Amino acid sequence: MTEVLLLGRRAVREVVRYPEATIPTLFIPLFFLAVNIGQVQTTFNASTAPWLHGQSYVAFQLPVSLMFAVATATTGLALVTEIDSGYFDKLLVAPIRRTSLIVGRLGADLVRGLAASAVVLFVGIVIFGAHVESGPLGAVLAVLLAAMFGVAYAGFGILVALTTRNVQATNTSFLLFFPLLFLTPNFVPFDRLSPLMETLAKINPVSYVIVGIRSLIIDGWVIDKILVCLGVILVMGVVLIGLSLRAIASYDR
Amino acid sequence: MAAAAIEARGLSRTFKGGIDAVRSIDLEVPEGELFGFLGPNGAGKSTTIRMLCTLLPPSGGTASVAGHDVVDQGDDVRRNIGVALQEIGLDPVQTGRELLELQCGLYGIKGSAGRDRTAELLELVGLADAAGRRTKTYSGGMKRRLDLASALVHHPKVLFLDEPTTGLDPASRLTVWDEVRSINATGTTIFLTTQYLEEADELCERLAIIDAGEIVAEGTPESLKAEIGKDVVSVELHGADAERTQRVIGDLPGLDRVIAQPDALALFVENGAASIAEVVRRLDAGDVEVGAISVSRPSLDDVFLEATGRRLEGAGTDQPEDKGAEQDEAAAKALAP
Numbered sequence: 001m002t003e004v005l006l007l008g009r010r011a012v013r014e015v016v017r018y019p020e021a022t023i024p025t026l027f028i029p030l031f032f033l034a035v036n037i038g039q040v041q042t043t044f045n046a047s048t049a050p051w052l053h054g055q056s057y058v059a060f061q062l063p064v065s066l067m068f069a070v071a072t073a074t075t076g077l078a079l080v081t082e083i084d085s086g087y088f089d090k091l092l093v094a095p096i097r098r099t100s101l102i103v104g105r106l107g108a109d110l111v112r113g114l115a116a117s118a119v120v121l122f123v124g125i126v127i128f129g130a131h132v133e134s135g136p137l138g139a140v141l142a143v144l145l146a147a148m149f150g151v152a153y154a155g156f157g158i159l160v161a162l163t164t165r166n167v168q169a170t171n172t173s174f175l176l177f178f179p180l181l182f183l184t185p186n187f188v189p190f191d192r193l194s195p196l197m198e199t200l201a202k203i204n205p206v207s208y209v210i211v212g213i214r215s216l217i218i219d220g221w222v223i224d225k226i227l228v229c230l231g232v233i234l235v236m237g238v239v240l241i242g243l244s245l246r247a248i249a250s251y252d253r
Numbered sequence: 254m255a256a257a258a259i260e261a262r263g264l265s266r267t268f269k270g271g272i273d274a275v276r277s278i279d280l281e282v283p284e285g286e287l288f289g290f291l292g293p294n295g296a297g298k299s300t301t302i303r304m305l306c307t308l309l310p311p312s313g314g315t316a317s318v319a320g321h322d323v324v325d326q327g328d329d330v331r332r333n334i335g336v337a338l339q340e341i342g343l344d345p346v347q348t349g350r351e352l353l354e355l356q357c358g359l360y361g362i363k364g365s366a367g368r369d370r371t372a373e374l375l376e377l378v379g380l381a382d383a384a385g386r387r388t389k390t391y392s393g394g395m396k397r398r399l400d401l402a403s404a405l406v407h408h409p410k411v412l413f414l415d416e417p418t419t420g421l422d423p424a425s426r427l428t429v430w431d432e433v434r435s436i437n438a439t440g441t442t443i444f445l446t447t448q449y450l451e452e453a454d455e456l457c458e459r460l461a462i463i464d465a466g467e468i469v470a471e472g473t474p475e476s477l478k479a480e481i482g483k484d485v486v487s488v489e490l491h492g493a494d495a496e497r498t499q500r501v502i503g504d505l506p507g508l509d510r511v512i513a514q515p516d517a518l519a520l521f522v523e524n525g526a527a528s529i530a531e532v533v534r535r536l537d538a539g540d541v542e543v544g545a546i547s548v549s550r551p552s553l554d555d556v557f558l559e560a561t562g563r564r565l566e567g568a569g570t571d572q573p574e575d576k577g578a579e580q581d582e583a584a585a586k587a588l589a590p
Contacts, residue, residue, distance in 0.1 A: 002358065003359055006355055006359065007359075010351075013346060014344075017346050085342065085343070085344070086338055086342035086343075087342040087343060087344045088342070089308055089338055089340075090338070090342035093306050093307065093308060093334065093336045095328055095332040095359075252308060252310070
């Protein structure tokens with residue numbers, strides 16, 4: 001356990017000391033939040049869009065921005081850079097469980113995810129005037145769910161880093177972000193999508209994460225949506241992190 | 254004889270695509286020895302070290318380090334070894350002190366014990382003043398020394414150093430040599446790879462010469478040179494035809510063997526001083542013009558030449574940025590028929 005804490009602390013240190021790696025990942029969600037709201041809020045407002053439940057469009061967009069804030073390739077890139085530099089080999093010859101190297105990094109992802117989603121939610125509420133229907137506890141849960149999603153998503157970057165050991169490939173893996181985050185009910189609800197888009201969005205697990213977090217902001221406490229959201233995050237996490245742990249166990253074998 | 258700190262039998266590594274980077278090598282390094290592994294770039298040095306350090310599983314044969322099998326008892330091996338690989342493994346984001354303290358923690362040296370050990374090592378490698386700076390600001394020599402210190406936190410029984418002085422300036426090289434000697438003096442077995450003849454000669458008690466994945470000679474530097482036994486007369490051809498020159502020199506008295514290289518002949522003779530005059534006479538009589546002719550005591554390069562037919566200097570792939578095992582693989586590929 002100690003080794004996980006030590007490695008986690010080091011990974012957090014990396015995040016804090018490389019603000020140039022984190023700040024752009026915050027810029028994207030805030031930029032899209034401002035632009036999307038600015039462009040469609042007169043089209044979709046409380047009177048034209050009943051699915052907003054009386055709120056402004058920011059409430060609908062905010063969960064998508066939370067996803068943008070936490071779904072980053074940062075961890076995979078940090079890992080592949082570490083592999084490239086040779087420091088990873090140094091860690092591998094230490095008498096520690098290899099899985100600690102992954103778990104430590106994921107711990108840092110949780111910390112970064114909590115901070116990033118808290119910032120985005122804060123901006124959404126204070127600057128764009130969103131209102132979290134489920135109250136402060138719901139806001140905390142939304143941040144937590146987003147951060148957990150970020151941890152699960154990081155498992156994918158780690159997997160790519162370990163299997164390709166290639167900086168470019170790991171960098172390119174962020175492209176996954178587009179289908180995962182845009183083939184969702186990100187602009188309008190499921191029933192407003194074209195049939196094709198609706199089908200695609202419904203098989204995309206990330207849709208249910210967005211819907212769950214959105215329900216906390218727009219609807220209040222809709223337990224089944226929250227549970228589905230949590231379940232999807234857990235399954236994604238178990239699969240992606242499980243594959244990463246397997247990849248590191250058989251690294252160089 | 255002391256127990257073996259490192260033992261390998263038939264150790265082999267074949268990479269994907271059937272590239273044999275290491276071909277069935279046997280090694281036995283007794284406890285406390287400073288053992289050198291000399292060879293050109295791409296000979297298989299890094300691949301061997303990675304197998305002995307449990308980073309790369311062998312494709313054949315067995316190896317044990319500090320009495321533990323590298324495949325079945327990897328954890329025990331890792332607890333007993335310190336490793337400084339050729340690619341200096343430092344985290345640029347941490348300071349020197351943080352890196353060593355983390356390293357202590359990973360080896361179970363916690364709290365004040367870890368801080369004390371860190372301070373001690375920083376002092377040992379002369380980095381106490383730079384300890385608070387991030388490692389990305391360090392010079393090459395400083396990085397190498399910090400890497401060495403990080404391999405020592407847990408007083409390893411066996412220390413692996415993969416080309417510890419490659420890329421260092423001469424002064425830093427001497428500093429590293431001194432550190433290696435003083436670490437060895439405390440009883441630590443050291444397995445060191447190098448492509449520098451001088452380093453193998455000056456530093457190592459015993460050495461093995463590896464070429465194209467195979468050990469071609471093994472012994473103390475003195476015994477290896479003594480095995481050649483003779484003086485070496487080198488004749489620079491300077492455009493002269495090697496075959497004709499060799500024919501003109503003919504059967505010198507006391508000549509053991511001749512090794513022809515593209516631009517020189519190496520004559521292994523009983524008495525260099527006496528032979529050189531005869532060589533000049535015969536070349537003159539045969540009207541062969543050559544470049545410089547020199548006589549020397551056998552060097553490790555001559556040992557390498559005798560074993561492989563090539564000089565070590567300038568052998569191997571000519572890349573200043575060595576990539577260790579990957580390069581072994583590339584070079585093995587290049588050598589493959």
